[in-house]
Amino acid sequence: MQRRLTYTVGKDNADASPRDWFVATALATRDRLVPSWLASTKRNYREDRRRVYYLSLEFLIGRLLIDTLTNLGLTEAMRDALAELGVDLDMLRALEPDAALGNGGLGRLAACFMDSMATLEIAAMGYGIRYDHGLFRQTLKDGWQHEYPEDWLSFGNSWQFPRPEITYDVGFFGHIESSRLADGMLAHVWRPGETIVAVAYDTPVVGWRGKHVNTLRLWSARAPDALRLDAFNQGDHVGAQSEQARAEAISKVLYPSDSTPAGQELRLRQEYFFASASLQDLIRRHMRQTGDIRRLADKVAIQLNDTHPAIGVAELMRLLVDVHGVGWKEAWRITQATFSYTNHTLLPEALETWPVQLMERLLPRHMQIIYLINAMHLDLLREKGASDAATLSSVSLIDERNGRHVRMGHLAFLGSHKVNGVSALHSALVKETVFKDFHRLYPDRIVNKTNGVTFRRWLLEANPPLSRLLADTIGAGVFDEPERLIELEKFADDVEFQNRFAAAKRENKARLATTVFERVGVRVDPAALFDAQIKRIHEYKRQLLNVLEAVAFYQDIIAQPAREFAPRVKIFAGKAAASYHQAKLIIKLANDVAKVVNADPATRGLLKIVFLPNYNVSLAETIIPAADLSEQISTAGMEASGTGNMKFALNGALTIGTLDGANVEIRERVGDDNIFIFGLTAREVEECRAKGIDARETIAASPRLAEALRAIAGGVFSPDDPHRYAQLVDTLTYYDHFLVAKDFDAYWEAQRRVDARWRDQKAWRRSSILNTARVAWFSSDRTIREYAQEIWNVAV
Template sequence: MPAAPAVEAPPLGARASVVREQLLRKLTYAVGKDPFVARRYDWLLAASHVVRDAIIDRWIASTRETYRSGRKRVYYLSLEFLIGRLFRDAASNLDLLEPLREALASFGVALDDIAEIEPDAALGNGGLGRLAACFIESMATVGIPAMGYGIRYEHGLFRQEIVDGRQVEVPEDWLSHGNPWEFERREAAYEIGFGGAVEGREDWDGATKPTWKPAERVIAVAYDTPIVGWKGKSVTTLRLWAARAIDPMRLEAFNQGDHLGAVTERMRAESISRVLYPADSTPAGQELRLRQEFFFTSASLQDLLRRHVQQFGDVRSLPEHAAVQLNDTHPAIAVAELIRLLVDVHGLSWEEAATLTRETISYTNHTLLPEALETWPVHLMERLLPRHMQIIYAINARLLADARRLPGADDAFIAAVSLIDESNGRRVRMGNLAFIGSHKVNGVSALHTALMKETVFAPLARLHPDRIVNKTNGITPRRWLFQANPGLTALIRETIGDRFMEDATALSDLARHADDASLQEAFAAVKQANKQRLAALIGERTGVRVDPSALFDVQVKRIHEYKRQLLNILEAVALYDAIRADPDRFPVPRVKVFAGKAAASYWRAKLIIRLINDVARVVNADPAVQGKLKIVFLPNYNVSLAERIIPAADLSEQISTAGMEASGTGNMKLALNGAITIGTLDGANVEIRDLVGAENIIIFGLCAEEVTALRARGYDPRATIEATAALKDALEAIAQGLFSPDEPGRYGELVGSLYGGDHFMVAADFAAYAEAQRQVDRLWQDQVTWRRKAILNTAHVGWFSSDRTVREYAEEIWRVRPRVSPDLQS
């Protein structure tokens, strides 16, 4: 039988007839199904292959162009890449969504139905991973040659279920049916060592050369996913590493009947890439976390050095052709590992290796919380990575010698800059290591960067005053507006044209129309349709019926005490009490939507989730509330759920303790979709206020300086609670078991933590927060003004595009020249 004629991948904007031919071919020859018996997943797989084919030619062309031109490449190392679903993302960027929709419809298949069954890639937790995903897409869009490096987690972050109000973690099996977007690269496999000892051997010149002899080795195998930019202009690569044993099974042990023991080494090796963020509350968990971080960092550095030597020959030119960005401290071991590879493998001197490392690497800091800046016990590092510990000691010796030469360098200063924390059981400070091993260190919002210089990195900034720079975070408008909110996108196009689709700052043209009554009506209609869809989803997933005409008050993010979901639910309890006492005082019906995961070992964050659900159960069932308040916790928050919630939000809760949120990106996504922010002057809220105007955002509470000053003079939370009747009553109701009658003391410790310390200033900000919420109520009753403010939020946050952010990185940190698109030249 003759082979079927080849059918080329559909071009951009392909007609449905071309796509239909491709779709049928892929269903037949790639999936092996007849359209008469194909199920939804078969159609999804076939459609994904159609899109993938359209990407591959562009992927190969982008890679060839990078090699041909010798352009500098960015290597972005991140333990998380929260990329979400890829089918709709890639099809949209290639302008294939509508042709695919029409082609599928000709077979009686709805594109939206099959897109919904694609699993989310479970490769991240929150903002850190989503930022990495936005960056890798934006680098493709603006034409920066780049490769993202991470781990191919088999299960990734857990799937969250809510059982009796409690978070229950179950494995996320996103790879159980395969992944059509990835390509295994068997040729890109590297040995990664652990443990063992460092031995000295005599080199050719008689010098003693340290040689690391690992006791254990595993193989890192590469899986590549193409990430296509807007209109397919270029394609970047996300390379994820899977851990494999060198010998999959000890056959001798198996034949002797030790069937489990025969595969123990394989299980130990593969556990490295099994789960994102294994609980580190035990020594075994800590070791696994460190193994993960070194595993992907070493594989990535070996890979980029191989590529560099293959193309350019001499490793000494590395900084001219490679920029390595560390996304937080997880890959900070790269500083020691790159020096090791340059000295031990490529034969460079220490001075050359240290200089090349610093010129190549840069580091993004994401937290001001000292406990979130990773440290590792010295004894663990010495056992697991003995050669790297030698290198860290050598870096530290030079660092401390430089520090002692500064005027006024006392013992406290020397202790603060040291890579070894001697006061806490001798631990390696990975943040300090990343700082010293980088030529630039950036914060992710203006406030965060300023506070970095004043707090966590103040001693190191004194030593290197020009090293810290700011790069305010951004989001990709392709996913967070065009895909997540097609109704709003269409309305904006109709109003101001298409220029904003190439340059998000052109959204500012919308501001001229903010007072247009017809636009306000259309804007509100789009929001209402999104709210109706979310209301249906809430009913489906929680059984709670909500009114789409109510104010949708949304707080969706990782559950953490500093993000203050507790403040939000306490104010909800106070509001519940007030509504019961006098319903007529509260004419605005409100639906409070929470979503987010707590780390598996973060007991108090999980208790806050349970409190939210306990309060929701009581409030939602109380007829005295008269529908004025509903509370919903949507389980298993991920990218796809965010895409449903964010376009439906009226009010965006960004209420972290001032000075603790590095930036936030949820605040940008919500404002872009026309939600009004209620928040503290923290993270990027400061820049949102500056851009949208102070009159179009609701700011409350202490600022960072006031938080610091209050703590310094002695904060008394008990006195504050006693003086705030609504808060005191809410806490008493919770403590007495009103919301947990089966276990009245369930929240005793949580309530006690506020009276006894209130580190996150919940009580201190409660009264201001409650008043800000009443301001929201008053504003909601004036729908003309509300809609105007919502439009202005969308109009003025285009600056937060991740395209702008990566261009700033490219110019000041990476020293890479983006390709200038003809569409942007004007």
């Protein structure tokens, strides 16, 4: 570390800034894992191991210093070494920027899976994009969300290894030339009109105990010629760099807005760019290892994380047929045997489609291939007797309604040998809804793989007080074998252990209270119930339901000053998509309600509301260990799984939630008495929608809800603009698609059950301990074992 400070950073101890010390510490830590990384790579080649490639547009890896030190078992050694130099490790930890490579659950799941694949010593590599700015940095100005670039790379990235020698050409536009081969077969050659260069950047991913290290390879986009010198010399200094700027736009930001044709094109360019570079790279590695392209499916498993990399199905067919000369039928067999696809959503708008016109222009050869895949697929179904026009239209790769579109979910399904949902409920609904006809035609293809989380990060790193208690009580081996958490059950009624468990929680709550004050200037009492809803802001996740209950609770406090209430702090965090007006309005409402409630002395500190800006992994690591109550209140049937619910339960928070996603399985494991379930089931949601979603009768039958809506619509929380929320209330009243009104009374009653349990601290602590004890099954190590054994055919 001292050598790194001197010879890499170029500073001595007297002149080194805290950031200099961070860089030196990160590089010194990186040095310790490189030998294992190189050994793991050599072992993969030496043993001719089957490889897993995880393609994801997001990898929400968070800060890596403590994560790497923890997995290497060096945290305390590093802390002591730094202390001798007068440097505090926790100070350095806070300086590290969060890698802005993801948005929410999808990206965090990918990060957990990479950790578990390394821990289980699977020969794996993650592929994604090295975004310059990622999603966006969220700030709140007068309660409104504003988006700014997330400059996480402004001071460099100490964990990455640039690989300028590993580049691939990725083509766009152009035309196709066809010619007859000697055997009479027709050959196609794509002549791209534009070429972008994909440059590799590698980040080592170390598994638990440091025994195995895998690679996260991220692609950055560059133009073949960084500068048109002729134009520059003629005085066009800006135009000379236009090609480079156009190329770099591909890896500039995560999820550029697709509300314009140019935005749509950029999104598709991103997805094809990283899929093509990744496939070219893994084929190069495969050929180096075996020399036989026809053995690709024997040695390679590719997991598509959602539909973003689905264009890879057509790209692999192009590479096999056009570049490597494999016959069509054999290429299709190889493709299907190689790919598998994880579906993450039942929302139709989240199952990507691309206009055929855009695909034909941007990727002309791929559109040809998709047409042929589709024609052969439909011909085969007709041969098997599936002549029903509605069915054939439903499973066609081309959606002919409202303009012709390519259905990327269909392409991913058809090009994969296995398709998995991410919770038991979600997988069942996938079979009944978005892939209903596909499931009838291919009944063995859809399987379930319930998500999991990396326990080591969400205990050892995020919750040291609880981790110390676990090690003292049931032994440090629990971090090697999470199933040993069940041993906590026998301490659930032990008063002394309950007190120690509560003390650990209180320590975390005090830390969060400090963060809340530093970020939003609100003082909260760690003795209150900390009630957290932290996730992407979306109408189906129903932050609005939570805000409405807060308004009603506030009104009760004001109306009944003599009544005893359980003090509560409601904590919100999450980002709304930049173009999602309704979600941004919900953020503003939460902040407006908070402003009024927090300033009203009549609440007597019984209710505080805070919205913490710029939610990321590091903020989650502060909130989750401190939470007493976990809000998982999505409209039933709309949340695929959730992983925040698992992290909260692991850290002893009790869940209030609908029977949605993995909440169903959490309830099965923690027990009905240790979770607060309310509201409509997924089937009841569909029945309600079929009858109509006008909520006027529902609101009229609920005086408490009606009064809360009147206050919001009447400007009680927006005196500067009394009509600000009129449209929001009208939408809820006449078009309650997410059934907020329908579930309000059930949610209110569930919250009062929460209050009653909280007043009985012994009962609350017992339930909290049992939540931690009974959720070992939700480890991502378990999830990855299931993928390895049942989808990837990899030994673990």
